[in-house]
Amino acid sequence: MNYASKQDLIDAFGEVALIELTDRTDEGVIDDVVLARALDDTDAEIDSYVSARYDVTLARAAAVLRSKAADIAFYKLHRDRRTDEVRQSYEDAIRFLRDIRGGLANLDIAGQQAPSAPADARVEGPDRMFSRDSLKGF
Secondary structure (H helix, E strand, C coil), X not given: CCCCCHHHHHHHHCHHHHHHHHCCCCCCCCCHHHHHHHHHHHHHHHHHHHCCXXXXXXXXXXXXXXXXXXXXXXXXXHCCXXXXXXXXXXXXXXXXXXXXXHCCCCCCECXXXXXXXXXXXXXXXXXXXXXXXXXXXX
């Protein structure tokens, strides 16, 4: 299961736009192979961020990631025809994924709480035996 589906991209950007971006053989239809590759690449990119804090099989159910995945896949489909608007949507999605990885944003996933921020490391041990003062004169 992908973060976003073919229908999610059609709903977000329209069927005509997806035909223009995926139809390599001029058949006038969405090329499912090209679209699937973009969606799989998108999943891998999202997983690389989200897996630092969440079980990715559960994260796929997070609704907020659907629109981010659609923006990333749409960007990937544009390849050499990226507009400023498409690039900005992609950069916003990546910024959000970095916020998830960094603990600044959380996913609302049923059955899984957001991990807490890591605690500060603390090392304790006995007092020092030797110091500059105790070794003076040796």
